[in-house]
Structure formats: structure tokens, C-alpha cells
Amino acid sequence: xxxxxxxxxxxDTLVVNLYWDTGAYNLPEGLESTLDNLKELGRDDPDAGVFxxxxxxxxxxxxxxxxxxxxEIEPELFQSASVHSVRHYRWLLDFAGLVxxxxxxxxxxxxxxSFPAMRVEFTGRYLMYARRRADEVVRWAVEAATNLVGVRPxxxxxxxxxxxxxxxxxxxxxxxESLNRFTSRSRARGxxxxxxxxxxxxxxxxxxxxxxxxTPPATSGxxxxxxxxxxPGHLSAHLRGRDWSGFTFGRGPLHARVYSKTIExxxxxxxxxxxxxxxxxxxxxxxxxxRVEFQLTTEALAEMVVPGDGSDVRDWDTFLWAVxxxxxxxxxxxxxxxxxxxxxxxxxxxxxxxxxLVQSAFQSGEVGSGGIVRHAWKAVVDPVMLAKQAxxxxxxxxxxxxxxxxxxRGVWVRLFRELGLDEEGEKVLAKVGYWAVRKAEKVxxxxxxxxxxxxxV
Numbered sequence: 229x230x231x232x233x234x235x236x237x238x239x240d241t242l243v244v245n246l247y248w249d250t251g252a253y254n255l256p257e258g259l260e261s262t263l264d265n266l267k268e269l270g271r272d273d274p275d276a277g278v279f280x281x282x283x284x285x286x287x288x289x290x291x292x293x294x295x296x297x298x299x300e301i302e303p304e305l306f307q308s309a310s311v312h313s314v315r316h317y318r319w320l321l322d323f324a325g326l327v328x329x330x331x332x333x334x335x336x337x338x339x340x341x342s343f344p345a346m347r348v349e350f351t352g353r354y355l356m357y358a359r360r361r362a363d364e365v366v367r368w369a370v371e372a373a374t375n376l377v378g379v380r381p382x383x384x385x386x387x388x389x390x391x392x393x394x395x396x397x398x399x400x401x402x403x404x405e406s407l408n409r410f411t412s413r414s415r416a417r418g419x420x421x422x423x424x425x426x427x428x429x430x431x432x433x434x435x436x437x438x439x440x441x442x443t444p445p446a447t448s449g450x451x452x453x454x455x456x457x458x459x460p461g462h463l464s465a466h467l468r469g470r471d472w473s474g475f476t477f478g479r480g481p482l483h484a485r486v487y488s489k490t491i492e493x494x495x496x497x498x499x500x501x502x503x504x505x506x507x508x509x510x511x512x513x514x515x516x517x518x519r520v521e522f523q524l525t526t527e528a529l530a531e532m533v534v535p536g537d538g539s540d541v542r543d544w545d546t547f548l549w550a551v552x553x554x555x556x557x558x559x560x561x562x563x564x565x566x567x568x569x570x571x572x573x574x575x576x577x578x579x580x581x582x583x584x585l586v587q588s589a590f591q592s593g594e595v596g597s598g599g600i601v602r603h604a605w606k607a608v609v610d611p612v613m614l615a616k617q618a619x620x621x622x623x624x625x626x627x628x629x630x631x632x633x634x635x636x637r638g639v640w641v642r643l644f645r646e647l648g649l650d651e652e653g654e655k656v657l658a659k660v661g662y663w664a665v666r667k668a669e670k671v672x673x674x675x676x677x678x679x680x681x682x683x684x685v
Contacts, residue, residue: 231515232582235506237393237589238360239551240352240521244544245344246373247383253345254377255334259285263319263331266311274310279321282309286372288323291357317347326354346373347387353498356505362595366544384544386529391555392521393589394489394506397582399516402486403472404465409566410477410486411575412460450541450553451533460484460563477563481527484563489517497610520586522558548595555590559583611647612657616664623668640665 263279270277283305293304306323314320317330330347332338338345348369358365366384374380460478466487467473474487490513493499507513524532532541534550541547541554565586569577579587619640626636644661648654 231398232585233396233510234585234589235394235396235510235517236360238391238595239355239362240390240392241388241523242350242355242362242365242390243386243388244348244350244366244369245385245387246346246348246369246381247341247344247385248339248377248379249382250341251339252377252379252382253332253334253339254379255331256285256376260318260333263311267313267319270311271313277311279309279311281307282321282323283307285376286321286329287375288327288329288372289358289368290324290326291354292324292326326351326357341382344385344387345377346381348373349388352390356498356502360595363548385526385542386544386547387526387542388524389529389547390521390523391551391558391590392519393586394502394517394519395582395585396506396510396513396515396517401516401582402488402518404467406472406565407463407465407475409568409577409580410463410475411564411566412477412562450550450557451535452557453531456482456531456562481525482562483523484558485519485521485523486565487519487521489519493517518582520559522555524554551595552590556587559587612644612660615644615647615661616668619664619668620671623665637662637665637669 266277266279268277286309287305290304290306306327309321309323309329312320312322314330318333319331321329321331323329328349328351330349332343332345337343350365350369355362355365370381370384460483462477462479464476465472466475468491471491472488473491474485477484477486489499489503493503503513503517506517526542529542529547530540532550532554533539534541534546539546541550565580565583566575566577567580622636641658641661644664645654645658648657
């Protein structure tokens with residue numbers, strides 16, 4: 229095995245704000261009352277506040293559905309979205325937990341050029357299914373918003389962006405003792421231990437315009453405030469049981485996470501799906517997959533200035549071109565991982581080999597690199613497990629009213645059979661269903677004090 233390798237990199241959670249020129253923001257007639265009604269229905273019954281036919285208004289591609297066998301993306305559109313209340317905006321449209329779209333009502337304040345009439349949050353899972361093609365994803369959002377309003381947004385602004393890379397390292401390469409090998413120019417540090425770890429894909433809410441420019445900023449660097457020269461001053465060590473699972477550095481508008489995706493995959497289907505993709509692309513994963521991730525919010529992005537250009541990196545076109553420079557600054561100045569070279573002061577040691585691998589991300593001119601999950605629904609959800617959960621709930625209800633369980637056994641076997649993708653799969657799942665019913669009925673009857681050998685009587 230190659231002891232260390234770069235598996236993938238890109239943008240994880242991405243939040244963009246959409247702005248229109250003064251007076252240009254409008255919504256189709258009747259849409260506001262429809263959304264209000266669905267929002268009210270959703271307060272009483274979350275399953276009732278569903279906007280069917282949302283694709284006629286916001287034609288947003290759904291990369292979970294409609295993948296072709298070729299390399300090009302041909303996703304279907306989201307056909308529904310649930311409608312909720314949300315702070316600062318009139319409505320929140322939830323697209324399968326993958327995209328969160330905040331919408332303003334049409335009034336004087338929301339029609340100002342300085343107000344972000346829409347705020348769109350793309351989760352890390354959505355970007356993973358879209359092959360980390362953030363430029364494509366933002367284009368989808370701009371086109372969907374243009375379809376809804378009838379006028380193209382005048383500005384697309386980045387409110388939050390999580391830049392990451394995933395590397396494979398030998399098992400045990402990182403541990404609690406590794407914390408001392410991370411360096412910055414900060415001298416005052418606070419250390420906190422957390423158990424168990426709660427690290428993983430960020431799902432924070434959004435905040436911060438422009439259609440992509442064809443002229444990149446003339447720069448190869450980045451200027452940041454002098455206050456950042458000290459680097460992260462607050463550190464956290466995370467444990468899963470007695471084992472290291474991650475570190476966090478800094479807090480507020482800019483902070484970093486270094487954590488184990490391998491440990492996270494033990495409890496999160498999305499992380500397992502990502503590791504499966506890496507195994508398909510790079511060969512079997514024999515070591516530990518570690519993610520290095522930097523979260524930048526609108527406050528941090530506003531303070532990053534392009535030399536020679538004078539603009540900050542919040543505008544989407546500027547941000548996209550500046551990503552390599554941002555990554556070089558974050559991994560080359562703000563935070564570094566040093567080799568244990570024997571110097572009295574750790575900062576005098578060479579940068580560790582794994583950190584050189586981390587620094588190489590985003591330097592090829594591509595913003596993201598990573599594969600897709602072909603069977604996306606299977607990757608995110610275990611359909612057999614869901615069926616077993618439904619079976620358990622139904623048998624509990626049946627036994628609770630004193631009915632005989634074995635009369636519904638054949639029905640559940642047929643339902644499990646329907647989960648198969650082909651004839652062979654149907655046969656296998658029929659057997660799985662049969663034994664799942666037999667096991668579940670014994671458990672449920674025992675829980676209610678009944679004897680299965682006498683038919684539950």
C-alpha cells in the first residue's frame with residue numbers, strides 16, 4: 229500500500245446569497261399564499277407541508293436521481309420540497325435534506341439591491357453527489373432563481389464555504405500526542421477535550437451575490453488582516469472512547485477541523501458512501517482516512533482581499549478563482565503540521581509529509597476532485613433496515629391489540645421482495661423478509677408476555 233495519498237478535495241457545505249437590482253425581485257402570482265398555507269400545514273403535520281410540483285417554480289437538479297452511465301451529469305429535478313418557518317426569511321424550502329432554500333416575501337425591504345432576497349445552502353452530501361462541481365451547482369441555483377423571479381440575480385455572494393481535503397494515512401498516524409505538532413504563531417492556547425466526538429459534515433445555517441465573471445482577478449496571493457497572523461488560539465481534542473477522533477482549531481468566523489472519516493463512517497451512512505467512492509477510484513482503503521477542513525464564514529471572507537484587485541472574496545466569481553490562494557494561506561501560514569524533527573521549538577521542524585500532501589490540494593486549477601455515488605439512495609439509506617423498522621412498528625401495533633402475527637407473514641415477505649432490483653435480488657430479499665418476520669414476531673410477542681409457540685395466545 230502507498231502509505232499516504234490524497235484521495236479527494238473540494239468544497240463541502242456551501243452557502244450563497246442571491247441579490248437582485250432594486251425593484252427587480254418578484255414572485256409568481258399566488259405563490260406566496262401557497263407557501264403560507266403549506267407552512268401552516270407543516271406546523272401541525274410535517275408530512276403535510278409538502279410543495280408538490282416545486283420544479284415548475286424552482287427547477288433544481290436532484291443528483292440523487294437520473295444519473296446516466298456516462299461521465300456527464302443528467303439528473304432529474306426535485307419534484308417536491310417541504311415548507312417550513314425560518315428566522316429572517318418568510319419560508320424555508322427543504323429539498324430532501326440536501327438543499328435548504330430560504331425565500332423572502334416581496335416587499336419594499338426585500339426588493340432593495342442590498343438585501344439578499346434568497347439564501348441557498350448546499351450540504352456536503354449534495355456537493356458529493358454533484359462530483360464537487362461547485363461551479364455547476366451555483367449555476368443550477370442561479371438558473372432556478374432566474375426561472376422563479378423572471379430576472380437573473382445581479383450578484384451571487386458566498387456566505388459560507390467549507391474547504392476540505394481527504395488523505396489516507398497509516399492507522400494510528402494521528403493521536404492525542406499529535407496536537408503538539410500543529411503549529412501557528414499563536415502563543416496563548418486553550419485546550420478542551422470532548423467525548424464522544426461530534427465531528428462530521430457541517431449542517432449549519434446560511435448567511436451572504438454575481439453571475440460568474442469571465443475575467444479572473446490578477447493575483448496569485450491573498451491579503452488578510454494582521455489580527456490573523458497569530459493563527460488559531462483555541463484548540464479542542466476529540467475522543468471516541470479512548471481513541472483519537474479529531475482536533476478543532478480556532479473558533480468564530482474561521483476555524484479548522486482535522487478528524488477521522490474512518491471513525492465517522494462507523495455511524496454515518498454518508499461517510500461510508502464517500503469511502504466506498506474513494507475505494508472505487510483509488511483502490512482498497514487500508515489505512516485511515518483523515519479529513520482536513522477549514523470553515524470560512526462571511527466575516528472571514530470579507531476580510532480576505534485580493535492584492536492588486538482590492539476586492540474581497542465574497543463574490544462567487546472572485547472566490548472561485550481565489551480558492552487555491554486561500555488554501556495556500558490556510559495550510560501554509562494559518563495552520564501547519566510539523567514532523568518530529570528533534571528541534572527544541574516545533575516550528576523549526578520541517579512540515580510533515582502528510583501536510584505537504586494536504587497543501588497540494590486545490591493547486592491543479594480544479595476547485596474540486598472526487599467521484600459520485602452511483603446508487604445514491606442505497607448509499608444514504610439502508611432500505612432493508614428501514615423495512616425492518618416498519619415491520620417492527622407494525623407488529624408492535626398488531627400484538628398490542630391481541631391479533632395473531634403469523635397471518636401477516638406472507639404479506640411482509642412480499643413487501644421485502646419488492647425491494648429487490650432484479651429477479652435474483654427479489655429472491656434474496658424474500659428470504660431476508662421471511663426470517664426478519666420470524667425474529668420480529670418472537671421479540672414482539674415476548675415483549676407483551678405472549679408465547680409464540682401457542683400462536684401468541
